Amino acid sequence: MKSRNALLFEAARVAVACAILLPSVALADLGISMTGAPNPARAGGSLTYRVAITNSGSGTALNAVVTDVLPAGLQFASCTVSQGSFANDAGTIFCNLGNLGPGGTAAVTIVTTPTAVGAVTNQASVSADNAAGGRVTVETAVLAANRAPEIALPGPHTVLLGASTGFVVSVTDPDHDPVVTLTNTFKPAGATFNGAQFAWTATRAAWNTTNWIEFVADDHQGEANSVVTNRVALVVPYDGDSDGMDDGWEWDHFQKLTNGPAGDVDDDGMSNGDEYTTGTQPTNRSSAFVVMSVVSTSGGGSHQVRVATEPGRKYTIYWQDSNPPRADAWAPFAVPANGVWVENRAVSTNYVFTDNEGAGTTGGPPASGRRFYRVKAERQ
Structure with missing residues (x-):
């Protein structure tokens, strides 16, 4: 007959043997994170949510699904998934990612349009047939729709040949955005702009031309109306003093526009106007139409x-x-x-x-x- 100690030893040995024979189970462990940008967003602009799914478990997550029920104040625009497919059911987004192996990742990008000013809270969740998953919440401030900056640009301008013009160009932003830039992107040769003051002199080469100057303002909000352009013309006329003699001819011969057609600069008996008509030189006494x-x-x-x-x-x-x-x-x-x-x-x-x-x-x-x-x- 076996002793009591021997029976206890055999029972323990059987128990140990049973523990060793039990199979191990590989489990999936799904995690989810989400960001929303920009924050703050603008009503009528874009608000993009980026959802990241990870399986940190040792088993494969079967039929993983991301669900995002868009709250009031968000309108669906688009969705992309790194694998699988998605469906939009009246603002509820279902992203069927399929199986996600151990250490695997998947990404979902949902683009929305905020429709109301205030705070909007969006929640997304992930689950699988063999894993409970989790959920994540992101709160974003929504500001009023962006208002475009405004460029104050006087003009158009008529600049007589040889004359100079100068004026202030300024930009205002109705939203008082922290950074608004103003750039002079196009101007005629010789023009200067120091960030506020524009200056230019109409040289002989500019006679009888229309010269455009262009300014661009940017409120750096990244919205469709964040960048605006304004431009104005600098007109150098053919006969700006309306004396019947073109200004280019007057400048070539007199270097000014103040000698009228009735005068006779070279005292040759032909008026300045007649010399203009005949093509003779109004400052050369020996040049006359005869x-x-x-x-x-x-x-x-x-x-x-x-x-x-x-x-x-x-x-x-x-x-x-x-x-x-x-x-x-x-x-x-x-x-x-x-x-x-x-x-x-x-x-x-x-x-x-x-x-x-x-x-x-x-x-x-x-x-x-x-x-x-x-x-x-x-x-x-």
Whole structure:
């Protein structure tokens, strides 16, 4: 008969043997985290939630599902998942991630649009067929919809050739955002902007041009209306002083716009306006529009009238036989083309009009034996 101690030993041995034979069970352990950005968000803007799922257990999580019931004040925009698929059921987002192995991770990104100002609390949860999972909550402040910055830019501006202009450009932000920048992104050559004051001088190269200047303001809120642009024109006119002489010509000859058309700077008997019309030099006494010569052939019948010409001018010859000449008696040649010359050559030169006393010019010799000519010059 076995002793009591021997029986106890055998029982313990059997118990130990039973413990060793039990199989180990691999368990899934799901964790969830979530962030919401930006915080604060803007009503009407975007609020993005990024959900991270981890399986820190030794077993595979079967049919893992992330559920997010969007609260009032959030409107669904889009969803992406790193694996599996998603469905939106009237604002409840189901993300079916499938199986998630040991150490595995999955990601869900849900983009929403806040529709109301205040605080919004969003909660997401994860579960699997063989794991309870967990839940996470994120609270985000929602501010009023972003209001665009406003650029105060005066203009448009008319700047006479040789003149300077300067003005203040400023930006205001109705939301009083902490950082608002103002940048001059486009301006004509020679212009300066120091962050507040714009300055420019219209040089000769800018004559008869429209020059745009552009400014960009940014409130750095990242919203669709955070960046605004404003621009204005600087117009350098063709004849800004309206004296009938283009400003470029005046600047080339006088370096200013104050010599009027009635003046005669070089005292050659031709006004500044006439020298502008004829293309002569208003500061050079020896440069004048004149009939250089009138030569008749021996025995008459042909008369050659030579005039000085300048590029880009049209010349028309007129004649009369009245002696002395009358202001109302000047007539063109019978065929106008015979008495018109357009100077297309690029340099100062001369041209000869020929009066052959024929039907295409003057129709015959002068009755008194004397004929008068004059030539009109026009700018083309």
